[in-house]
Amino acid sequence: MPMDRDAFIITPAEMSAIDRDAALSGIDSFRLMTSAGMAVAAAALRFYPEALRFVILCGPGNNGGDGYVAAATLCRSGVPTGVYALGDPARLKGDAARAHAEWGRTAESLAQYRPKPGDVVIDALFGAGLSRPVPDEAAVVIRAIKHEDLPVIAVDLPSGVDGRSGQVLGESFHASHTVTFMARKPGHLLMPGRTLCGRLEIFDIGIPERILRIRTAGLCENGPHLWAGHARALDPSAHKFKRGHLAVFSGGPLATGAARLSAMAGLKAGAGLVTLASASAALNVNAAHLTAVMLKEVEDAGALALWLADKRVSAFVLGPGFGDMETARRYALMLSDRALVLDADGITAFKGDPASLFDAYAGGETRLVMTPHDGEFARLFPDIEADPSLSKVDRAIAAARRSHAVIVYKGADTVIASPDGRAAINTNAPPWLATAGSGDTLAGIIGAHLAQGMPAFEAAAAGVWRHGRAGAKAGEGLTAEDLAAAIEPLPAFS
Structure with a gap:
């Protein structure tokens, strides 16, 4: 079957394998994370230049790492930011830990966040790899943000949406904009995930197409x-x-x-x-x-x-x-x-x-x-x-x-x-x-x-x-x- 790069759909499991293959091929995985986080920050500045504050919600994994890179980039741009973490950032590992360290500031606990008018939220809690209901602490914050009708930029996929099935796992953000990387995931296109992503932007963070093709099982957008x-x-x-x-x-x-x-x-x-x-x-x-x-x-x-x-x-x-x-x-x-x-x-x-x-x-x-x-x-x-x-x-x-x-x-x-x-x-x-x-x-x-x-x-x-x-x-x-x-x-x- 001929494959159009723009039609690729990659499952979360395939994306994890692609990330591993990229690292084994000699590609710097932290450079990929840096590209992802900078793409999120660029989208935030492009779509919401009027924001009074960018609030970055960082999770305990690599999605959170993307969030810390985005936070550092926004801070360098001179815009007001607030960073709130789910879990203890000291327990982060690998590239996410490095991203947190290079950000160089102290994140407040997620439970301390109180939505304010003028906030634009960057959701870097879970991304596409979530396979269980969001924890209660996150669900409370998600509901509070939805109640205030704040704009949300999702990193990879709105937190709470299953990247494989598009189903909502307990509670989820309804993003106004989603930035994903290399290719769409099934959750971006299957219902109800499709309705929760808002505008979808696919950003090439630098993984060669040959690596994507090896791991892609043949799922694509119809066309x-x-x-x-x-x-x-x-x-x-x-x-x-x-x-x-x-x-x-x-x-x-x-x-x-x-x-x-x-x-x-x-x-x-x-x-x-x-x-x-x-x-x-x-x-x-x-x-x-x-x-x-x-x-x-x-x-x-x-x-x-x-x-x-x-x-x-x-x-x-x-x-x-x-x-x-x-x-x-x-x-x-x-x-x-x-x-x-x-x-x-x-x-x-x-x-x-x-x-x-x-x-x-x-x-x-x-x-x-x-x-x-x-x-x-x-x-x-x-x-x-x-x-x-x-x-x-x-x-x-x-x-x-x-x-x-x-x-x-x-x-x-x-x-x-x-x-x-x-x-x-x-x-x-x-x-x-x-x-x-x-x-x-x-x-x-x-x-x-x-x-x-x-x-x-x-x-x-x-x-x-x-x-x-x-x-x-x-x-x-x-x-x-x-x-x-x-x-x-x-x-x-x-």
Whole structure:
């Protein structure tokens, strides 16, 4: 997978390994800390020149060391500062101890800090490595600062936010600005951490990219770099079948709209043909609403088997508004040699027997994409969902490996995960995408990419990205019909 340096996402554990590798390669670790602390001080002066006082809260580890460097830099700049320490600074070790010594002053106890109007707080308590709830002493101060609504600059990550999962560990700052180093952490992008970081600045403190690449496991921000090699411009000589034939299964006569949204999205996303497969009871309803999308009667498994003899039907979407769980199970298993997007009722249909679905798609290249929201995810993967030690990224990867499918774990922080361990966090979705029919539209976009021959992970990643772009273009107050109409051409992003 080609990697864009700006798209790197590095877990706290990977960052610790990168720091060790940098030191072993001969890079002065204290110089890295100095660069980090000076970057924080520069951000403070740049964004808050009107501050009456900069208050630096220093923790018992290297994040606190960054804070002492920032404090020394601000003191040299001639601005008023106050430094408050969590724990005894005499117990600091390594670079943090050196940073405290070079600052050369006495820090007051964190419990002594009383927020004042005009204070700008620099949060250097814990950073991204925190894995347990913040201690009570810190929680009290965090709440007091939030009560006074003081601006907070977070060093690496707002204290109290888990850098791996984005979850709040008891209490956390809501930063107005966050300065992190070398690359973003999952907690910067996963909810609710993303909403607590404010403006995010990534500062290169001098670790070579080759060291980052060795330790990076393949997690990145979703974007065009993931599918650039698969977003081909249209061949002027191509006929409609060469552009892919997508089939979408309709629900019954009172539940046809969801499938039509998927079908229209598939057509807008670039499939050469889209056919809506409908039982006889829903034929007239669908026929009254369709023009460019074709309609085919598929009454039962026998009719589907006959249709599958046409190998030009290259991808399928099953689940939006489908309703009939038994038929959904049967159809999904019959399609096991084709590319399939399984959504909504198609996922729920396997609640009692997910292994039969996973086994059916286990061989060969990945050809199944599932698009669950939280509730649907729990129906197929209850044990993974219930494990509190797993982040959303961890859960998506574990589910992808078990199911032999690409998982699009939907939400404001949608995660796309592949059975091979690759994963991407999507960030371009506006909040108004949370509307009826939005997921149906996403399924159709991904289905179009599969029909055009894109690999499953790239098809899903590109689909989620285009879905977010369409939502931003359609604007607040959109309906799902608006969303399909706002889909932009994929080659424009490659």
